[in-house]
Amino acid sequence: MKRASCPSCGAPVVFRAASSLYVVCDFCRSTLLRSGEDLQNIGRMAELLEDASPIRIGSEGHFRQRHFTVVGRIQLQHASGLWNEWHILLDDGRSAWLAEASGELIVSAQVAVKDPLPAFSTLAPEMPVTLDGRRFVVTDLATARCIAGEGELPFRVAAGYDVSTADLRGNDRFVTIDYSETPPLVFVGQSVALADLQLSGLRDVREPAVAPAQVATRALNCPHCAAPLQIHSPATESIGCESCGSIIGVDDENLSLLSRAAQALREVPWLPLGSAGRLRDSDWRVIGFMRRSSISAGPTYSWSEYLLYDGQQALAWLIEYQGHWNLARGLSNPPSVTRGEAKFTHAGRQYRLFNHGEAEVIHVVGEFHWRVAVGERCVVDDFICPPLMLSREVNERESIWSQAEYLEPDEVCTAFGITTPLPVRRDVYANQPNPLVETHRQICRLFWKLALAATVVQLAFIFLIASEPVLRQRVVLAAENDEATLTSQEFVLKSRARALLVRHQTSVVNNWLSVNTTLVEKNTGEAHLGQQEISHYKGVEDGESWSEGSPADELVFRAVPPGTYHLVIEYELGSDSSESVVDTIEVIRNPTGWSNYVLLLIFLAVFPLLSRWRRNSFEARRWHESDVGDEASGDGDED
Amino acid sequence: MRAMSAMKRAATETRTEMIKANWLAGLLALALFSNAQYQGWNLFGHEGSSQTARAVAGRGHHK
Numbered sequence: 001m002k003r004a005s006c007p008s009c010g011a012p013v014v015f016r017a018a019s020s021l022y023v024v025c026d027f028c029r030s031t032l033l034r035s036g037e038d039l040q041n042i043g044r045m046a047e048l049l050e051d052a053s054p055i056r057i058g059s060e061g062h063f064r065q066r067h068f069t070v071v072g073r074i075q076l077q078h079a080s081g082l083w084n085e086w087h088i089l090l091d092d093g094r095s096a097w098l099a100e101a102s103g104e105l106i107v108s109a110q111v112a113v114k115d116p117l118p119a120f121s122t123l124a125p126e127m128p129v130t131l132d133g134r135r136f137v138v139t140d141l142a143t144a145r146c147i148a149g150e151g152e153l154p155f156r157v158a159a160g161y162d163v164s165t166a167d168l169r170g171n172d173r174f175v176t177i178d179y180s181e182t183p184p185l186v187f188v189g190q191s192v193a194l195a196d197l198q199l200s201g202l203r204d205v206r207e208p209a210v211a212p213a214q215v216a217t218r219a220l221n222c223p224h225c226a227a228p229l230q231i232h233s234p235a236t237e238s239i240g241c242e243s244c245g246s247i248i249g250v251d252d253e254n255l256s257l258l259s260r261a262a263q264a265l266r267e268v269p270w271l272p273l274g275s276a277g278r279l280r281d282s283d284w285r286v287i288g289f290m291r292r293s294s295i296s297a298g299p300t301y302s303w304s305e306y307l308l309y310d311g312q313q314a315l316a317w318l319i320e321y322q323g324h325w326n327l328a329r330g331l332s333n334p335p336s337v338t339r340g341e342a343k344f345t346h347a348g349r350q351y352r353l354f355n356h357g358e359a360e361v362i363h364v365v366g367e368f369h370w371r372v373a374v375g376e377r378c379v380v381d382d383f384i385c386p387p388l389m390l391s392r393e394v395n396e397r398e399s400i401w402s403q404a405e406y407l408e409p410d411e412v413c414t415a416f417g418i419t420t421p422l423p424v425r426r427d428v429y430a431n432q433p434n435p436l437v438e439t440h441r442q443i444c445r446l447f448w449k450l451a452l453a454a455t456v457v458q459l460a461f462i463f464l465i466a467s468e469p470v471l472r473q474r475v476v477l478a479a480e481n482d483e484a485t486l487t488s489q490e491f492v493l494k495s496r497a498r499a500l501l502v503r504h505q506t507s508v509v510n511n512w513l514s515v516n517t518t519l520v521e522k523n524t525g526e527a528h529l530g531q532q533e534i535s536h537y538k539g540v541e542d543g544e545s546w547s548e549g550s551p552a553d554e555l556v557f558r559a560v561p562p563g564t565y566h567l568v569i570e571y572e573l574g575s576d577s578s579e580s581v582v583d584t585i586e587v588i589r590n591p592t593g594w595s596n597y598v599l600l601l602i603f604l605a606v607f608p609l610l611s612r613w614r615r616n617s618f619e620a621r622r623w624h625e626s627d628v629g630d631e632a633s634g635d636g637d638e639d
Numbered sequence: 640m641r642a643m644s645a646m647k648r649a650a651t652e653t654r655t656e657m658i659k660a661n662w663l664a665g666l667l668a669l670a671l672f673s674n675a676q677y678q679g680w681n682l683f684g685h686e687g688s689s690q691t692a693r694a695v696a697g698r699g700h701h702k
Contacts, residue, residue, distance in 0.1 A: 439657060439658065442658055443657065443658060443661055446658065446661055446662065446665065447665075450665040450666075450668075450669060453669055454669055454672060457669070457672065457673050457676065458676070461676045461677075465677075498677065498678055498679050499678065499679025501679075502687075517687070519687070528687050528688065529687055529688050530685070530686075530687030530688070532685060553685065554684060554685060555685050555686070555687050556679065556681065556684045556685065556686050556687065557686075557687040558678075558679065558686065558687075590679060591679060592676060593676075593679075593681050593684070595681055595682060595683050595684075596672055596675045596676055596680065596681065596682070597672070597676075599672075599682065600668055600669070600672040603664075603668050604665055604668065607657075607661040607664070607665070610657075611657060
């Protein structure tokens with residue numbers, strides 16, 4: 001650490017980072033260049049614009065378990081707003097940058113890149129760029145103007161200094177190429193949450209438990225109609241006046257009229273601006289409302305987007321379309337998806353393209369963190385994996401990804417305490433969870449349970465309640481005897497038979513056999529009658545074999561009392577063949593058949609088939625709303 | 640999470656009836672199947688008829 005005095009005003013100045021070449025005096029704002037042991041005053045630094053960032057020089061935090069101190073800042077301004085680049089000094093002596101823009105924080109450090117860098121003018125949003133073997137996608141192109149600086153800086157900062165930067169993202173890495181120098185500087189980093197940085201020594205820091213109702217606001221007046229305006233978020237760059245429809249730019253403490261009462265559409269938001277509520281474990285306040293419309297070919301449709309602010313750093317969108325609600329947040333780690341790609345996997349989930357089109361802002365009210373304008377257009381791709389949806393919005397300057405999660409309408413009402421009737425929910429929304437997926441899954445599980453139970457019962461009948469063969473006899477019918485009556489051997493039923501199966505397994509081929517079977521009890525003479533026709537024909541015709549009928553047939557007698565029995569069988573043999581016929585007669589007591597088991601399984605399968613149909617109908621209704629085709633398919637199949 | 644519970648509640652309401660009906664019908668079918676197997680019922684089987692008429696024995700011959 002080097003201490004010195006400002007050569008201009010004598011105030012003490014400190015160089016904590018060895019890499020710092022410049023320091024801006026806190027008192028007189030002189031920019032001082034370190035030159036050996038001396039300090040050289042190279043000019044006065046412009047005043048910083050008030051942006052109400054919670055971070056300040058001297059704030060401390062942790063990044064990847066390493067402590068750092070904020071030692072300097074440069075403030076940049078571009079078309080859509082301000083952003084800060086905080087110069088941070090890590091405990092190991094290295095320095096890095098903490099970028100703070102539109103509610104997102106990114107820690108990055110300069111790296112050397114071997115690959116040649118593309119020229120700034122050749123870049124476009126969504127363009128893939130490979131750096132040292134890693135693939136990135138251009139997400140933002142900006143030409144910003146450095147407007148001021150403070151504290152220690154590793155290079156000279158002068159107000160009015162223009163910086164062209166390209167932001168790229170790939171996997172969870174964030175790359176900024178700074179084209180202000182030749183060759184361009186490359187900074188690699190990653191997006192971090194404010195809480196993960198464990199920042200201390202913040203300015204005007206609010207505890208997370210504080211409700212958004214207590215968020216400090218700035219009261220202003222519309223420069224066109226003098227209606228009162230409020231600014232809740234320090235990231236606010238523009239305001240849509242509820243009263244006259246003008247759009248006002250916010251610069252420091254000043255307001256500038258960007259669009260004078262130019263909004264043809266006037267709409268009262270269902271969720272009033274200023275509404276506060278707790279949604280998904282965060283306290284939110286509604287600070288802006290936007291109506292957007294599709295401008296693609298075919299029917300146009302519009303939807304509402306409410307900008308939410310959590311009172312600290314985070315911004316989110318509450319989106320409503322035809323009574324369906326989504327909570328969307330910016331995606332700091334977007335997937336690498338090229339144009340036209342219809343499927344991709346992100347964070348273990350597979351997303352499918354649902355909609356592709358162009359959207360236009362048609363009405364704005366309240367605060368926004370960029371210079372919003374009616375007529376602002378972007379190309380939108382929605383990829384769904386219910387209940388999530390990833391959306392990519394691309395304009396000529398940037399590509400923004402957001403992740404939306406479907407909300408039940410009641411949850412929105414409860415969160416914001418709204419008692420007015422909800423917009424009526426119609427149709428099936430893109431990422432609306434299919435409740436029938438879980439139903440189908442449960443019904444499939446139930447099917448397997450019942451099928452298992454049926455199998456156990458069937459096996460129990462086969463092995464535990466065993467069927468018992470009581471007679472097996474072979475009979476030969478001579479071809480010359482077209483009629484014959486035979487009496488079988490006797491067999492004994494010691495107890496009542498629930499069923500007695502008589503099976504004729506014959507060798508009849510290309511002939512028919514009429515069989516009248518009489519089961520006769522020896523002592524009582526009680527008889528049970530059965531008549532069967534057995535016919536079996538086969539042959540070869542035009543080189544193809546064919547077969548008709550069967551040489552075997554079965555007959556069942558029910559509730560046969562105990563006793564001594566024999567069979568009296570009257571055969572009548574057809575004259576289609578001159579072959580003798582052998583009939584093997586089997587009598588089985590209490591046989592176990594398979595047909596009931598098969599029938600039961602068919603019956604049980606009706607339910608999963610029905611639930612599958614219902615589930616797919618829901619998906620068909622969902623994909624009917626898609627403009628990339630009907631892809632109703634069976635997700636979650638387990639049957 | 641309230642959202643998850645709300646979604647689960649809605650989904651539960653939707654599926655309860657069908658699952659209940661499936662349970663009921665499945666158990667009834669299983670009971671019917673068990674009884675059919677016990678009784679030896681067969682939907683496709685050829686069934687003989689009982690009668691008390693005395694049969695004339697001895698007309699045939701053993702082979």
